[in-house]
Amino acid sequence: MSPADGDPDVETGESSSSSGFLQKLQSVSATMSLVLSPVAILLVSLWVSNESMGGGGVSWSEGDAKRVFNWHPVLMIVAYSIMNLAALIFRVSGTSSSGGISDAGTKRRGTVKAIHGYVWVACFLIGMVAMMAVFKSHNDAVSGYIANLYSLHSWVGVLVISLYILQLTVGIFAFGGLIGGTSRFAVPSLMELHKYSGALLHLLITATILLGIQEKEGFVQCGYQVTEADLIPILNYGLIPSACKISHGLGLVVLLMGVFTSFALARFPVL
Numbered sequence: 523m524s525p526a527d528g529d530p531d532v533e534t535g536e537s538s539s540s541s542g543f544l545q546k547l548q549s550v551s552a553t554m555s556l557v558l559s560p561v562a563i564l565l566v567s568l569w570v571s572n573e574s575m576g577g578g579g580v581s582w583s584e585g586d587a588k589r590v591f592n593w594h595p596v597l598m599i600v601a602y603s604i605m606n607l608a609a610l611i612f613r614v615s616g617t618s619s620s621g622g623i624s625d626a627g628t629k630r631r632g633t634v635k636a637i638h639g640y641v642w643v644a645c646f647l648i649g650m651v652a653m654m655a656v657f658k659s660h661n662d663a664v665s666g667y668i669a670n671l672y673s674l675h676s677w678v679g680v681l682v683i684s685l686y687i688l689q690l691t692v693g694i695f696a697f698g699g700l701i702g703g704t705s706r707f708a709v710p711s712l713m714e715l716h717k718y719s720g721a722l723l724h725l726l727i728t729a730t731i732l733l734g735i736q737e738k739e740g741f742v743q744c745g746y747q748v749t750e751a752d753l754i755p756i757l758n759y760g761l762i763p764s765a766c767k768i769s770h771g772l773g774l775v776v777l778l779m780g781v782f783t784s785f786a787l788a789r790f791p792v793l
Contacts, residue, residue: 548786552610555782558775559603565772566599574742574765582658587665590658595734597652601645602727602776606783608641609724613786639698642690649683675733682726689719721787728780735773739766 571578576588580596615634660668671677696712744766746758762770 544790551782552613552786555606555779555786556610558779559606562599562603562772562775565768565775566595569765569768569772570596572765572768574763584662585664587659587662590655593655594652597648598731601648602731604641605645606779608638609720609783610786611638639693646690673737675737678730678733682730685723689723692716724783725780728776731776732773735769739769742766
């Protein structure tokens with residue numbers, strides 16, 4: 523019987539080969555995302571150190587609002603990078619239930635699950651300090667008051683933080699052992715929803731960070747003056763302020779992290 527006639531052995535072999543190829547791609551994607559995490563932290567550190575960012579550096583002193591604000595992007599990128607590890611830890615440790623778990627994976631899944639939860643809690647705490655930095659810098663009487671929650675970035679940020687808190691709360695109570703007898707086997711539909719919402723939340727956070735970078739670039743003023751039609755923009759690359767070149771790079775790295783992590787977490791059907 524030919525492959526066209528539906529030989530089950532041939533079909534099984536092709537499906538297995540295709541599935542194995544996708545899993546390898548997902549493994550590479552997860553690795554790439556994790557490699558980019560420290561790159562993002564390095565870039566945001568360089569960004570806030572630039573003179574255009576309120577004089578450069580960070581502070582927590584009254585009257586130094588611009589440098590107090592710099593804590594916000596730094597801490598948010600740190601939280602995002604650490605959360606990236608939490609999102610991928612089941613995949614990279616071989617304990618993901620999506621692709622089947624080995625006996626060794628089953629034994630260490632409890633430890634991995636605990637790390638996953640603790641890291642999400644740590645990211646939440648870091649994120650709260652980052653939010654405090656915004657309100658502290660905007661409500662500084664010495665530097666001058668600035669309105670809060672006026673931008674699209676801030677509105678989306680509040681929504682995403684609310685969803686994060688909901689995801690974290692459900693995870694702690696449903697899968698953290700706070701409800702006796704609760705497990706993924708007892709509430710499989712809740713586990714599937716938790717996986718889906720976690721991956722979706724990662725993409726939403728990625729988008730929110732990009733909105734924040736874009737908003738800050740507006741204050742830094744990334745444009746340059748031209749005296750004629752700018753038909754070949756790459757020739758004027760040198761005119762873009764250095765702070766904006768760094769933030770552009772940071773934005774691209776964050777975007778790639780979102781894409782790589784999203785692909786690594788995807789659950790492809792076995793054809």
